Every structure is written in structure tokens, then in C-alpha cells.
Amino acid sequence: MADTKKPGKSKPQKAAVVGGGVIGGGWVARLVQNGVDVCIFDPDPEAERKIAAVMENADRAIGKLTMAPLPVRGSMVFASSIADAVSDAELIIEAVPERLDVKQAVYAEIEAAAPRDALISSSTSGIMPTDLQDGMMHPGRLLVGHPFNPVYLLPLVELVGGKTTDPDTITRAAACFASIGMHPLPIRKEIEAFVADRFLEAVWREALWLVKDGIATTAEIDDAIRFGFGLRWAQMGLFETYRVAGGEAGMAHFIAQFGPCLKWPWTKLMDVPELTDDLVKTISDQSDAQSGIHSIRELERIRDTNLVAIMQALKANDWGAGKTLADWETALYDAVPARTETAIDQPLETMRQQVPSAWTDYNGHMNEARYLDCFSMATDAVMRWVGVDADYLAAGNSFFTVETHIRHLDEVVAGTQIFATSQILQGTGKKMQLFHHLYAVVPNGPDRLLATGEHMLIHVDMTTRSSCLPGDAVASRLIEITEAHARLPRPDGAGSAIG
Amino acid sequence: MADTKKPGKSKPQKAAVVGGGVIGGGWVARLVQNGVDVCIFDPDPEAERKIAAVMENADRAIGKLTMAPLPVRGSMVFASSIADAVSDAELIIEAVPERLDVKQAVYAEIEAAAPRDALISSSTSGIMPTDLQDGMMHPGRLLVGHPFNPVYLLPLVELVGGKTTDPDTITRAAACFASIGMHPLPIRKEIEAFVADRFLEAVWREALWLVKDGIATTAEIDDAIRFGFGLRWAQMGLFETYRVAGGEAGMAHFIAQFGPCLKWPWTKLMDVPELTDDLVKTISDQSDAQSGIHSIRELERIRDTNLVAIMQALKANDWGAGKTLADWETALYDAVPARTETAIDQPLETMRQQVPSAWTDYNGHMNEARYLDCFSMATDAVMRWVGVDADYLAAGNSFFTVETHIRHLDEVVAGTQIFATSQILQGTGKKMQLFHHLYAVVPNGPDRLLATGEHMLIHVDMTTRSSCLPGDAVASRLIEITEAHARLPRPDGAGSAIG
Numbered sequence: 001m002a003d004t005k006k007p008g009k010s011k012p013q014k015a016a017v018v019g020g021g022v023i024g025g026g027w028v029a030r031l032v033q034n035g036v037d038v039c040i041f042d043p044d045p046e047a048e049r050k051i052a053a054v055m056e057n058a059d060r061a062i063g064k065l066t067m068a069p070l071p072v073r074g075s076m077v078f079a080s081s082i083a084d085a086v087s088d089a090e091l092i093i094e095a096v097p098e099r100l101d102v103k104q105a106v107y108a109e110i111e112a113a114a115p116r117d118a119l120i121s122s123s124t125s126g127i128m129p130t131d132l133q134d135g136m137m138h139p140g141r142l143l144v145g146h147p148f149n150p151v152y153l154l155p156l157v158e159l160v161g162g163k164t165t166d167p168d169t170i171t172r173a174a175a176c177f178a179s180i181g182m183h184p185l186p187i188r189k190e191i192e193a194f195v196a197d198r199f200l201e202a203v204w205r206e207a208l209w210l211v212k213d214g215i216a217t218t219a220e221i222d223d224a225i226r227f228g229f230g231l232r233w234a235q236m237g238l239f240e241t242y243r244v245a246g247g248e249a250g251m252a253h254f255i256a257q258f259g260p261c262l263k264w265p266w267t268k269l270m271d272v273p274e275l276t277d278d279l280v281k282t283i284s285d286q287s288d289a290q291s292g293i294h295s296i297r298e299l300e301r302i303r304d305t306n307l308v309a310i311m312q313a314l315k316a317n318d319w320g321a322g323k324t325l326a327d328w329e330t331a332l333y334d335a336v337p338a339r340t341e342t343a344i345d346q347p348l349e350t351m352r353q354q355v356p357s358a359w360t361d362y363n364g365h366m367n368e369a370r371y372l373d374c375f376s377m378a379t380d381a382v383m384r385w386v387g388v389d390a391d392y393l394a395a396g397n398s399f400f401t402v403e404t405h406i407r408h409l410d411e412v413v414a415g416t417q418i419f420a421t422s423q424i425l426q427g428t429g430k431k432m433q434l435f436h437h438l439y440a441v442v443p444n445g446p447d448r449l450l451a452t453g454e455h456m457l458i459h460v461d462m463t464t465r466s467s468c469l470p471g472d473a474v475a476s477r478l479i480e481i482t483e484a485h486a487r488l489p490r491p492d493g494a495g496s497a498i499g
Numbered sequence: 500m501a502d503t504k505k506p507g508k509s510k511p512q513k514a515a516v517v518g519g520g521v522i523g524g525g526w527v528a529r530l531v532q533n534g535v536d537v538c539i540f541d542p543d544p545e546a547e548r549k550i551a552a553v554m555e556n557a558d559r560a561i562g563k564l565t566m567a568p569l570p571v572r573g574s575m576v577f578a579s580s581i582a583d584a585v586s587d588a589e590l591i592i593e594a595v596p597e598r599l600d601v602k603q604a605v606y607a608e609i610e611a612a613a614p615r616d617a618l619i620s621s622s623t624s625g626i627m628p629t630d631l632q633d634g635m636m637h638p639g640r641l642l643v644g645h646p647f648n649p650v651y652l653l654p655l656v657e658l659v660g661g662k663t664t665d666p667d668t669i670t671r672a673a674a675c676f677a678s679i680g681m682h683p684l685p686i687r688k689e690i691e692a693f694v695a696d697r698f699l700e701a702v703w704r705e706a707l708w709l710v711k712d713g714i715a716t717t718a719e720i721d722d723a724i725r726f727g728f729g730l731r732w733a734q735m736g737l738f739e740t741y742r743v744a745g746g747e748a749g750m751a752h753f754i755a756q757f758g759p760c761l762k763w764p765w766t767k768l769m770d771v772p773e774l775t776d777d778l779v780k781t782i783s784d785q786s787d788a789q790s791g792i793h794s795i796r797e798l799e800r801i802r803d804t805n806l807v808a809i810m811q812a813l814k815a816n817d818w819g820a821g822k823t824l825a826d827w828e829t830a831l832y833d834a835v836p837a838r839t840e841t842a843i844d845q846p847l848e849t850m851r852q853q854v855p856s857a858w859t860d861y862n863g864h865m866n867e868a869r870y871l872d873c874f875s876m877a878t879d880a881v882m883r884w885v886g887v888d889a890d891y892l893a894a895g896n897s898f899f900t901v902e903t904h905i906r907h908l909d910e911v912v913a914g915t916q917i918f919a920t921s922q923i924l925q926g927t928g929k930k931m932q933l934f935h936h937l938y939a940v941v942p943n944g945p946d947r948l949l950a951t952g953e954h955m956l957i958h959v960d961m962t963t964r965s966s967c968l969p970g971d972a973v974a975s976r977l978i979e980i981t982e983a984h985a986r987l988p989r990p991d992g993a994g995s996a997i998g
Contacts, residue, residue, distance in 0.1 A: 022744060148727040149744050156727030183726040188714060195715050195723040202701040207737055215687060216694050222736025224694040226819045227682040228647040228655030230732030235805035236798075237721025237729065238706055239782070240790050244798045245521060245648050251786040255779050280754050283738070287750040291739050299735075299743045302818065306734035309812035317804050320725045362892060363961070368878075368900040372871040379867075393861060400910075401867040403997050406903040411964065433998070454997050462862070465910065497996035498902050498953050499925075499932065 010175030012036055016089035016114075018082055018106055020047040022054065023123050024095035026151025028076065029058030033152065034180040035071030040078050041085035048078055053297075058152040061304040063354045063415070065153070065311065068329035082106065083113035090115070091176055093145070095123040103127070104135055111137050119173055121145035126193035129162030140166035143173055146194060147182075150300070153307050155183040155324040158194050181328035183321070211286065212279050219290035234310055235320050344484045347421035350381035350436065355416045365411040371438065372406065375453035378420040378436045386427075386481065387474040397471065399432055399457040407452045407493050410440075417441040418450065423491060425454075427482035430467045432457040435491045452493050509674035511535055515588035515613075517581055517605055519546040521553065522622050523594035525650025527575065528557030532651065533679040534570030539577050540584035547577055552796075557651035560803040562853040562914075564652070564810065567828035581605065582612035589614070590675055592644070594622040602626070603634055610636050618672055620644035625692035628661030639665035642672055645693060646681075649799070652806045654682040654823040657693045680827035682820070710785065711778050718789035733809055734819050843983045846920035849880035849935065854915045864910040870937065871905065874952035877919040877935045885926075885980065886973045896970065898931055898956040906951045906992050909939075916940040917949065922990060924953075926981030929966045931956040934990045951992050 015031050017024050020042035028051055031038045040051065055076075062070070079085035086092050092114055096106055103122065110120060120142045122132055133139035144160040157177045161170050174184040187194050193201055210216045216224065232241050239251070246254030291299060314322025351374060361367040383399055392398075412418060418440050426433035434455045439447040461468040469475065514530050516523050519541035527550055530537045539550065554575075561569070578584035585591050591613055595605055602621065609619060619641045621631055632638035643659040656676045660669050673683040686693050692700055709715045715723065731740050738750070745753030790798060813821025850873060860866040882898055891897075911917060917939050925932035933954045938946040960967040968974065 022746060148731075154727055154730060156723065158723065183722070185719060185722050185726070187719070189712070191712075191714055195709060195720060196727050198705050198709065199702045199724065200728060202705045203698045203737060206697050206701045210694060210697065213688070213690075215690055218738035220684060220686070221694060222739050223682070223684050224655065224657065225698065225732050225736035226734055227684070227823065228653055228695050229699060230729070230734075230736065231653060231806055231809055231820055232647075232802070233724050233729030234733035234809055235725055235729075236802055237724035238702060239717035239786050240721050240798065241802070243786050243790055244795060244802055247521060247795055252779055252783040255782060280751055283754060284751040287738050287742050291742055296743060296746055299739065302816070303731070303735055303740070303743055305816050306813060306818055307730055309816055310730055310733055310809050313808035313812040314805060317801070317808055319801065319805055321730055324726065363897050363899065367875060368903065369868065369871040369875040372868040372903075372905075376866060376868040398862050400862065400907070402907050404867065404871075404903070404905040404907065405997050406871075408899070408901050408903065411899075456997050495996050495998045497994050498904050498955050499994045 010172070011179035012090040012176055014039070014089050015091040015093065016041070016079075016086040017093045017095060018042070018085060018110070019095035019097075019123075020044065020051050021095060022149055023147065023151060024093070025051040025054030026058070026149060027093045027095060027123070027147065029055050029152040030180055030182075032074040032076050033058065033062050033070060034074070036074040036091075036180070038074055038076050039085040039089065040076065041080075041082050042078075051076075054152075057150070057297075057300055057304060060301065061150070061153055061308055064305065064308045064356050066325070066329055066332070068332035069335075070332065071335060082109040086110050086114040086118065088115065089118050092118050092120045093123060094120065098124060098127065100127055100131055103132055107132070107136055107142070117141065119143070119169060119176065121173060123147060125197050128190045128192060129160050129165060130190060131162075133162045133164050139164040141169050143169050144190075144194070145173055145177065145184075146197075148196070150304060150307070153304060153311070155181065155321050156196065157182045157184050158196060159184050159186045160190050160194055162190060178327075179331070181324065183324045208279070208283075211283055217290070218283060218286040222290065235314060344481045345487070347423045347437070347485070347488065348382065348385060348481075350378035350385075350420050350422040352417070352419035355412055355414050355418055360414045365413055368408060371408060371451050371453070372404065374418065374420055374438050374451075375404070375406070375436050375455065376401075378422050378438075378453070379434055379455055379457070382422050382424065382432075382434055386477045387471075392471070392474065393462075395471075396462045397468075398460055398462055399470075400460050401455055401457050403456040405454040405496070407496075408450075409452070410448060410450045412440050412450050419447075423488060424478070424482045424485045425490075425494065427478035430459045430469055432459070432478065435494055437491070452491065454494055509671070510678035511589040511675055513538070513588050514590040514592065515540070515578075515585040516592045516594060517541075517584060517609070518594035518596075518622075519543065519550050520594060521648055522646065522650060523592070524550040524553030525557070525648060526592045526594060526622070526646065528554050528651040529679055529681075531573040531575050532557065532561055532569060533573070535573040535590075535679070537573055537575050538584040538588065539575065540579075540581050541577075550575075553651075556649070556796075556799055556803060559800065560649070560652055560807055563804065563807045563855050565824070565828055565831070567831035568834075569831065570834060581608040585609050585613040585617065587614065588617050591617050591619045592622060593619065597623060597626065599626055599630055602631055606631070606635055606641070616640065618642070618668060618675065620672060622646060624696050627689045627691060628659050628664060629689060630661075632661045632663050638663040640668050642668050643689075643693070644672055644676065644683075645696075647695070649803060649806070652803060652810070654680065654820050655695065656681045656683050657695060658683050658685045659689050659693055661689060678830070680823065682823045707778070707782075710782055716789070717782060717785040721789065734813060843980045844986070846922045846936070846984070846987065847881065847884060847980075849877035849884075849919050849921040851916070851918035854911055854913050854917060859913045864912055867907060870907060870950050870952070871903065873917065873919055873937050873950075874903070874905070874935050874954065875900075877921050877937075877952070878933060878954055878956070881921050881923065881931075881933055885931075885976045886970075891970070891973065892961075894970075895961045896967070897959055897961055898969075899959050900954055900956050902955040904953040904995070904997075906995075907949075908951070909947060909949045911939050911949050918946075922987060923977070923981045923984045924989075924993065926977035929958045929968055931958070931977065934993055936990070951990065953993055 014037045016039045017027050018041050020040055028038050096102055122144045124144055129144045133142050143165050146158040148154040148156050159170050159173055170186050177184045207221050242254050243251050311321050311325050314320050315325045355366050359366050359370040420436050420438045423435045425435050436453040438451045440450055442448050458467045459470045513536045515538045516526050517540050519539055527537050595601055621643045628643045632641050642664050645657040647653040647655050658669050658672055669685050676683045706720050741753050742750050810820050810824050813819050814824045854865050858865050858869040919935050919937045922934045924934050935952040937950045939949055941947050957966045958969045
């Protein structure tokens, strides 16, 4: 199982998405951003507009989510029939309304036109795959691949097979979803609502009681979640959290201690409230009071910005959804052709990304310290270029920066595409002197120079933390580029001092 | 209600904590870190050791959580009786086991010795405050203040009054808990388990079924939470999330669409599984397989590091638990005496904090770019010192850095206490030239110089983004300090260039 959770070579070239609502649109966005060509079928005349809106949110989110080199974007085509949409798809995502008869009719149309070995993945939140398979010609390739909104950000996809699903179908689907940055979670046995939605349904039913009984409003219920256990559950689930709370005595002790609560009336879930018009109106009014100051589009963006920040925070700790993100980024970097094939008679392009909003400060522009983040990335790229890679570092050698000189020449705001080029001024012995230019991309205009960074680095032995000569391969590669760059004009500002 | 959620002047001077387990210890840590003197009573001879362990975790966490100036730490004293612990407390936290008779006996002892107007706050997860009040002399000052583990990090505290609780008790408690960085959530009516724990109990019961029925292991259940809806719930709760998912059609439409599920068997919660020895062993074994590679202490630290990162991520978006953190930090900064009272005949101390682990890179030390983060903070502090405060910025003026020269002189690892001192080299007209020294604190030794930063700043009109003279008050303050600093020796390295 473990190896199917890492992104790999299992990415499909072509996919079809049948049904273009919030979930279908989210699938389209994730696939297209990961370089998969997608053909969409949805009879709704508004589908194209709706998917464009999801896509716009998704592009905004991924721009903040990662600095890794995304593959060339997949194409997006709207088909006029299910047959047209699926005819050459390797992966077919069904995301139509939650009605068994509707879904079964869709599978009949898919099977009549799709390649025999295409995977058919239903996005249902709760219908059992065995029921979905009823009446299919080749039910072995159908599974439930249940994602979570927003699909272009949340990594989880529950994989559930029915009675006649081939085991290989689950394995292939897991590899396929991992290749587009997701965390596939195969479920051992099929039951209605699988795993995650059983919890969501339980919480939903409990919440309806609380509102109906006037214990808490929708806003208060949301606060009871997001200021407390919701923070815990973004990183550890139920059991690991309770294991920690139980302390050294362990899980069995914890259960023994809290077991008696099971007999107490701590939930109302033996019973379900009636969804009367009154209750629906109460919830709807409370929700307006709670969230009505933001449009749905604004709320989506707030949510996405928060999710991005949370996943990046977890990435720094190499944990949970952050680890999924890190694995996906590693695969993206690995997919980039080796830099050594690029010409070295020009300054090297050493970083390119959007300015994240988190990089701006109270002056409304990219904070001064982030200029050095950019130059630090550019320096790392030069190091990789001359052969200072993971193996070289693991062998106990690196370059350390000993001096930095930045000229902050212009401001830049969040969302701007920026890039750096780098020139090696000195690259003999233990020293490496670099000069970076940081530019902003100006649509339909010349690039705008934002800053220059001049940096002196010293090669060090990581064991003794003292300076030493680089390895032969790195030394000769460094000299090669330094000599090529010596033919370039000396950059304006090199060697200057403050004052 | 709104104003009671902001930290203010309502912080108690002295508190008592009765019961020193995980929850009691967490309260002690949060109170002491916020400058409250705490007296603890726990008959367990191990209590002192256990609370010291919680305290160690809490200190590690708060060092990562905030750079704001914490107040002078409160004292921590272990009392030999409840009477001794509570005799001069303004706030009394009860955190003894979940048995009504035990808690009532504790209240009798508290009431016999505590000041008449002390707040008595029970940490119970679910017992109704009216039941707790039964037999009390002055039940009006008892409430439930239900916190969440780890108490020193999670902001939520549910406030629940019983039949005889004074309304003023809830208001006072809300202000008091807000003053120590929490998010108080008053609950409208008392019910067993209040609000958050009703959800936790519902999810717990559902999870027991899933494990018992072999649908998912504890690890798989945790993954179903933390890779999906757990990420959502760290920032929006149930209703706001569904409001967004429902799209422009609104909440009533969403309910209409998903209402039918209430009739479907999507949860098992009409029934409760028997906690047989077999089921307890299954859970315990699965939990060992899932988390056993980490000790509880390690898991606690992983959890805390993740929670800190998530709250900081949300702080950058000024949302949810991040906004609570930001409000608390604002209060901490406001509590620091104005800097203008400090002597200016020496370099100014302009930043002091621990190196967060997120600041280290693949070389195992603080990344080069973080040196500029430190100097940027130091520059901001100098700006505040000369009067560039929130009002000055709001009026449309600021200083922008135009040039930076850093000498990276020594490495520093995560967890080290660092600080910067700053000297103004030039402060006339539109220019401000600064020279910072960054040091590491060496226990029992002289401070270690890590780097110097030289910076040229230009005063700008934020509307036109072009240079202009600073306001009179700032200009004269700047000249005053510049003249005082001109009598200091010129720093080594000032005005030097790379090469």
C-alpha cells in the first residue's frame, strides 16, 4: 500500500468527468492543473460558466499552495455527449446527483463508449459500490473514489470497492490519485457513507438537535469546532489525539476511563430531529447572520487561503496533509528535465513563482526579508546546478553564505509573477560569489527589475563546520560556468557598499 | 459579548488550580505564562513532577507560538490543602476526576476558605453545572469553564452556567479567560456534554462501530479525518463549510438537498457498541501499530508543533483561532511600557526570541533568509521607537528599505534565544541608516555575535510611493537618537562591500 501513496508514473494522460457541479468542477481543476487532458460532459447549459468559476478559484489557490514547477496544463474540452467525453479516457470520474438510477443510467452510457480498461470512479458520498455495479457489463473496473470539497485542495480520497470490483482496480486508482497529489485511503469493507461521511453525518444530526433545542446557534456551533477540536483534527485524528490525552498509561486506560460516558446521554443520536420548515428557516437565518457579510465566492476564497496556509504549515513539519503536499512537490521537481542541459552562456534562471499574500507586510508590498528568501532560493538553484544535490549534502559538504548585499530597487505586490536570474562572479577555491537579479513579469511589457542580490559563499565540511575545497565534480562544473559567465558584462552594483 | 472576547484588563493576579492532571496542568501552564500567580492542590505525590512535564511542553510551545513580549511569569506554588490553595485566589479552577460526589466535596472545601467573590470554574467535560451547584453555599459564582487539551494552546473554553449561576459570573469569566488568550464561548442552555463534546462523543461512538465491524483501523479512521474534513474544521465549522458547499443557492437549498440522508442508515448512532475486552484490545493494538513508534512525549510535541503552525497560519489570514492569537499578542504588546522611556545612549534592544524550528534549513541551521527576518523586525522596532506607529502608517507615511548588507558571521540552531541591538548611523532628511547586531544568548557565557545588518531606508509618502521628509515629531526623535548614537563607536563592518 505504502508505495501507492507516493506520486509516481501512474498519472493518466486523458480523463473524463461526467457531471460538472462543485465536485465535478473540483476534479476538473485538479486534473487539468496536474497536466491531465480532461473531457467534460454536463447537460446543464451553465456548466461551462460554473466550471470556469471553480477553475478560477483553483488557480488562485494553487498559486499560493506551491512553488514547485507545475506540468504543462492539461486541456479542457466540453463534450456534447457522455460517449464523446469518455471515448479515449483512461480515468472516468462520475460526479452526477446522488440517485442510484441516475448513476446506473450514466454507467450504461459510459460502458457503451469507453475503452475496456478505463477506470470508472464514482464520487458518491455514500451509495454502496455493489449497488452502483448492478447491471454493469464490466463491473470490475468500477470503484468509489470519494473526494472532499474543495477537491483541488483537500488530499483525501476514500477508495471503496464493491463485491465485483477487481483488487487491481483499487491499486490502479490509488496510484492514479496519488499522482495528482491526493491521499488515497482504501476502505476495507463497503458500508453506506463509508468512513468520513459517517462522522460528518453523526455531527450533522447532533448539530441539528442543538439548533432545534436552542442550545447553540450555527455560529456558536462552528466556533465550538474551529477554536477547539477542529484544530486538533487538522493534524491528528481521533485515536491519536486520545492516545496522547491518555498519557503514558496508554489507550486501554483511556478507554477504561471514558468508557462509562457511552452509557450517559452525551449525544442525542439515538433519535433524529424532523427537518420541519421552521427548523430549516432557523438554520438558514442563523447562517445568514453568521456568514452573510461574505458572498459565497468570498467565503470560498477565505476557506482556500486558510486551507493552503494550514497545509503549508503542516508541510514545514512533514506531517499529515503537509507530507502529501511535500511528496507531490518532490514528484513535480523530479519531473523537470536536468538543468545541466541548459545553456550556460547566459545568466541562469534560478527561481520563478507568484508572490504569496503571506509575503506582504503592513506597507502593502512584499516584505524586505522576502527579497532574501528569493535570493536564497536562487542560490540553492545555482548550488544544484553545479552539483550540490541531496547526495552531495548527505556526504557532508555544502556552501554557507557569509555575506549578502541587497539593493531593493522596486516594490512588488502579492500575486505578481517574479523570477530571478543568476550570474557566477567568482567560483574558484573555497569561494563562490553570486549576483542575482530579481524581476517582476509585466504582462505585455518588459520585465521590471525589483532588486539585485550579491552573495559570497564559502564551501564547508559539515562535520567540522569549517571551510574546505569542494569535490572535483562540483569544482570543475563551477569553473566551467564561472568562465562562461566571465564573458557577460559585470552587473551594475556589484561590489558596492551602503552609504 | 464581543468586547469580552478581547484580552483586556480583566486578568486575575492570583488563581488556584485544584487537580493537577493533564487538564489542570494545562491550566497552570497557561496562567503562569500569562503572568498569573498560581497555587496548586493535588494529593497525588507525583503531581509536581507531572505538572513540570506539562510546563516544559507548554514553554516549548509558547516559544514557538509568539514573538510578543510575554509578561513576567507568574509564580507556581504547591499547597498542602485546598484551603491553602484557594485562600486568596480570584479565580479557582477545579479539574478533578469526573465524579459528581468528588467535585461537590471539593466545592465544600473551596467555599470554606475562598474569598466570597472568587470565581469557581469547573473543567468538567459534561456534568451539568446545576448538578455541581447542588449543596453550595454561594452557587452564583460557579460556572463550567470547559477547556480543550492542550489547554495551553487551544483557545476554546465553553462557559456554561447552572440554574443559580449569576449572569455576571459568565461575563467576568469570559473577560478573565480572554485576558489569557482564550476564546470564551458562552453556551445558551445547559445540557450534558455542552456542545463540543456532544460532537466528540458522537464521533467516538461511530468510530467504535467502525473498528468493531472491521470497516477501518484506528489509523485509517484518523486519516479519514486529518486528510479531509479535519483540515476544513480547523478554520470553518460545520455550517459555514456547508453554506459554501451549497453555493449561491444558500443554506436552505443545501439542507433540502442533503435532508433525505437523515432517513438513510449513514450512521450507526441509533445504537451503541458494547465495550468488550476484545474491542478494547483491538483498539489498543491498532493504536500501538499506528502511533507506537513515537512516545507519548514525542506525540505531544508533534501535536503542539502542528497546532502552533496551524494557529500561526490562520493568524496570517486574521481568521478563527489565528485572530484570537493576534488579539492576545496585541494586548501583550500594548502592555509593554512605551519604549521612549528607555535610555538612548546605548544601542537599542530591538528584537528577542527563540529560533523556531521552521526557520532551519537542510544545512541544519537558521536559514540565511531568516537573518533578514531578524533585522527586519529590528528595523520595525527602531521605526516604532522613533514614532512610526500604527497611526503614523495610517496617515500615509512609512520608511522603505532600499539597501541591505548582511555579514553572516556564525550559525545558530533551532531553540536558541537570539536578540538584536540597533544603532542609528544616519537620521537626517529622508534617510535613515541603521546598523544591527544579532546575538545568540549563551547560557553562562558571553553572547555570541551571529551577524551584522546594515540598512539604508528612505522615508516615503505611501500615496505617491515617492520619497518625502518625515513628520516633525519623527524627524526630531530621529535626530535625538542619531546624535546620542553618534557618540558610540562606529560598528565594525559598517560601509564595507562584498569582494
